[in-house]
Amino acid sequence: MSHPPTERTDELLSAARTATGDELRSLTYFTEDDVEQLYLRSDLSRTADLVGFAENERQGFRAQSLYADTQLGDYRFTVRVFENGYLTRVIAGGHGVWLTTDSMEIDRFEELASALATILRSFDPA
Template structure:
């Protein structure tokens, strides 16, 4: 369920890869996949039972993306928390999971782009698989 051309400038094969990675790792619990930059976003996937119109989905997801863009500003802080070879360091930032009453939001960031996945309630371990797959794609979008 996406509109081409993409406002973020990604291409269809990359969008297909991101959606495929999310669907493969999260299954039928996946609600949506959003690819975003600092000023634009593309709604790559929305489960059919959630919104009556694409416009309705875009309005809701736009608000979510505006909130999650804070991650780009947090990057320097996350880097400071990761001190190589320091046993007290918490390690490198990987992804964020936000837990809500009826589902989850997973944010995976690249250098200047990110992916949001929304899901129903599910096993939290699946998020790591999804985040790893999406992170690989963000590091090498060509493939």
Template sequence: MYDVPFRTDIEAPFADELVDTARTNIGDMLRSVIYFTPSEMDLLYVRTDLYESQQRALEAKARLVEFERVGFTEAPVRTALSVPREPESIGPYEFTIRVHGDGFVVRILADQAGVILTTDTMDAAAFEDTSLAITELLESAA
């Protein structure tokens, strides 16, 4: 499933829990699960039909992580848009879904760690349950 030792500080049981949560909620449409920090990343899961090698998968996902790291500075700004107890508030930032022609990229952040999920095209409603479950895992690990 993944290479150890990890480049981040994630532990194998927690990595397993993240992958299991994503696979349970998203199913066969899940393409990959990436755990990342502001400076490192680990590819925890990649569907076997996608890349000819683990190295090719790592290269492709590293480019994606570089782009998504902006979330560590962006999330507090987005949350600042939310004013607690005001009826017109949109609420705190939770997660980001990027829609592409053949699938989705979902970024979930908590403190100084995050998870990126990639999927085939599917019903976007499944992402909320998955995001909430992964957010709880990330926050409990912090």
């Protein structure tokens, strides 16, 4: 099982909480081969299909190369909007996280993605 070292987990959670505050619902780390939920807010149930979510979010690893060298610039992050909140995916190299939040101001996502990508880039190569 590949998972971030404990200090990296703490860094990811701290960055997510700093950017989202009480709106943070969940934080999940993933690679091509593994998925691990790092945080789930206490008022939510553990019924999410993490493997199913991971299969979808792993498409982001391919998106990094698909969008490389386009006039859009480098791929940075993805935000999906749902009725009850947002899902944000951030990938750096072979590591990724997705997190869910309650509704919040859209400009907070750029700060969030930047902080998480910095931490992910500091991981040892997978």
